[in-house]
Amino acid sequence: MSDWMVTQGSTTRRRARPLSPLREHLRDTFWFAPTAAMVSVFVVWAGAEALDTAIVEALRDEGDYDTLDELLRFAEDAKAVVSAVGSAMMTFIGVVFSISLVAVQMASGQFTPRVVRLFVRSRITKATFAVFLATFVLTLLVLASFDSVDDPRAVTTVPLVQSVLTLCMVALSLLLFVLYVNTTLRLMRISHVIARIATESFRVAASMPVPTRGQDDAARLGSATAWVPHEGRAGVLRDVHIARLVRVARKHGVVLRLIPRIGDFVVPGMPVLAVHGGPVPPRRALRHSISVGVERTYHQDLGFGLRQLSDIALRALSSAINDPTTAVQALDRIVQFLAALCRRPLDAALHRDRGGAVRLVQPVPGWADLVDLGFTEVRVCAVGSPQVCRRMLAGLDDLLLLVPPERREPLLRHRELLRQAINRSELAPADRAFALHPDRQGIG
Numbered sequence: 001m002s003d004w005m006v007t008q009g010s011t012t013r014r015r016a017r018p019l020s021p022l023r024e025h026l027r028d029t030f031w032f033a034p035t036a037a038m039v040s041v042f043v044v045w046a047g048a049e050a051l052d053t054a055i056v057e058a059l060r061d062e063g064d065y066d067t068l069d070e071l072l073r074f075a076e077d078a079k080a081v082v083s084a085v086g087s088a089m090m091t092f093i094g095v096v097f098s099i100s101l102v103a104v105q106m107a108s109g110q111f112t113p114r115v116v117r118l119f120v121r122s123r124i125t126k127a128t129f130a131v132f133l134a135t136f137v138l139t140l141l142v143l144a145s146f147d148s149v150d151d152p153r154a155v156t157t158v159p160l161v162q163s164v165l166t167l168c169m170v171a172l173s174l175l176l177f178v179l180y181v182n183t184t185l186r187l188m189r190i191s192h193v194i195a196r197i198a199t200e201s202f203r204v205a206a207s208m209p210v211p212t213r214g215q216d217d218a219a220r221l222g223s224a225t226a227w228v229p230h231e232g233r234a235g236v237l238r239d240v241h242i243a244r245l246v247r248v249a250r251k252h253g254v255v256l257r258l259i260p261r262i263g264d265f266v267v268p269g270m271p272v273l274a275v276h277g278g279p280v281p282p283r284r285a286l287r288h289s290i291s292v293g294v295e296r297t298y299h300q301d302l303g304f305g306l307r308q309l310s311d312i313a314l315r316a317l318s319s320a321i322n323d324p325t326t327a328v329q330a331l332d333r334i335v336q337f338l339a340a341l342c343r344r345p346l347d348a349a350l351h352r353d354r355g356g357a358v359r360l361v362q363p364v365p366g367w368a369d370l371v372d373l374g375f376t377e378v379r380v381c382a383v384g385s386p387q388v389c390r391r392m393l394a395g396l397d398d399l400l401l402l403v404p405p406e407r408r409e410p411l412l413r414h415r416e417l418l419r420q421a422i423n424r425s426e427l428a429p430a431d432r433a434f435a436l437h438p439d440r441q442g443i444g
Contacts, residue, residue: 024299037130068152078163086139112311201305228273235292249359254278335395386435387442394438
C-alpha cells in the first residue's frame with residue numbers, strides 16, 4: 001500500500017511506514033535524552049578507563065618508566081583542567097536552564113500556551129542539556145579515576161584518554177550552546193513558531209493513508225457487533241497504536257472502528273472501539289493500544305495544528321496585544337494547510353493489512369470541520385481589523401479556486417458571514433469598502 005506525503009502546496013509519493021506511538025511519546029518528554037546521555041557516557045568512560053589501564057600496563061611491561069613519568073605530569077595538569085570544567089559546567093547548565101524558562105514563559109504569554117511543546121520537542125534543546133549533563137558526569141568520573149600514586153613504577157592508571165574525551169565533550173558543549181541560543185532565539189520569533197506548527201501539521205497529514213479503493217469501504221462495514229469501552233484514566237485521546245490494532249483485527253477476522261476522534265476527551269466506560277464482523281478480541285490483545293494524556297499532541301491529530309494557528313491569531317487580535325500582522329501570518333499558514341488538503345479524502349482514514357483488507361477505520365476531521373476550525377473564531381474577532389479581513393477574504397478566494405465544487409460551500413459561507421459582519425460594523429463606509437477588498441498581504 002502507498003500513501004501520499006503532503007508538502008507545502010504539493011503532493012509527492014512516499015512509502016507507508018506505520019510507527020509505534022512510543023517515539024512520539026518520548027519526544028514529548030524531557031527526561032529521556034539526558035538520562036540516555038548520562039548512561040551512555042558512563043559506558044564510554046568505562047571503555048576509556050580500560051584503555052588507559054591497558055596503556056599503562058603496556059608501558060610498564062616494556063619498562064618505559066620515563067614515558068610513564070611524563071604521563072603522570074600530564075595527569076596533574078589535566079586534573080586541574082577537569083576540575084575547572086566540572087565546577088563551571090553546573091553554572092553553565094543553570095544559565096541554559098534559565099534561558100529556557102524565560103523563552104518558554106515569553107512564548108506562552110505572547111503566542112499560546114500550546115506552543116510550549118515546541119520547546120519540549122526541540123531536538124537541539126534536549127541535545128544541549130544531554131551533552132551538558134553528560135560532560136558534568138564525565139568530569140566526576142574522570143576525577144575519581146586519578147591515581148594518587150606519584151611513583152611511575154607503582155601507578156596503575158593514568159587518565160590520558162579520559163582527559164582527551166573530557167576536552168572533546170567540552171568542545172561539543174560549546175558548539176551546542178551556540179546552536180541552542182540560535183534555536184531558542186528563532187523559537188521566540190513568531191514567524192518561526194508558526195512555520196514549525198505548519199511543518200508538524202504537514203507531517204501529520206503525510207502520515208495519513210489515502211484510500212486506494214475509495215471511501216466506500218468504510219460505508220460497507222454495516223452495524224457494529226460489539227463495543228470496546230475505555231478502561232484507562234480519563235483524558236485526551238492522544239493517539240492509537242495503529243499497527244497493533246491492525247494486527248489484532250486481522251488475527252481475529254474483524255474490522256475495528258475508532259469511535260472518538262484523536263483529540264477528544266474520553267472517560268472510563270466510554271466506547272472507544274466498535275467491532276464489525278465478529279466478536280470482541282481479547283482485552284489483553286488490545287491492551288496499551290489506546291493512549292490517553294492530559295493534552296493533545298501532533299501525532300495523528302490532524303486538527304491540532306489548525307487549533308494552534310487559530311489560537312495564535314486570536315491572541316494577536318486581542319486588545320491586550322493588538323498585533324494584526326501576526327494574525328495575518330497565522331492565516332497564511334491556515335490557507336496553506338487547507339490548500340494542501342483541499343482534494344484529499346477526509347472524514348475517515350482506512351488502515352489496511354498486508355492483504356489490502358481494511359482492518360481499522362479512524363475518524364478524522366472532515367473538510368467543513370477543518371475550514372470552520374481555521375476561520376470561525378478568527379473571523380468573529382477580525383471585524384475590527386481591516387488588515388485581517390482583507391487577508392481572510394483573499395485566502396477564501398484562493399481556496400475557492402482550488403477546491404472541487406462539492407467543497408465550496410463552507411468557504412462561501414465564511415466569506416458571506418465575514419462580508420455581513422463588516423457591513424454591520426461601526427466602521428465608516430470608506431473603511432468598510434477598504435476592508436472588503438481582498439489582499440494577500442492584508443494591507444501590505
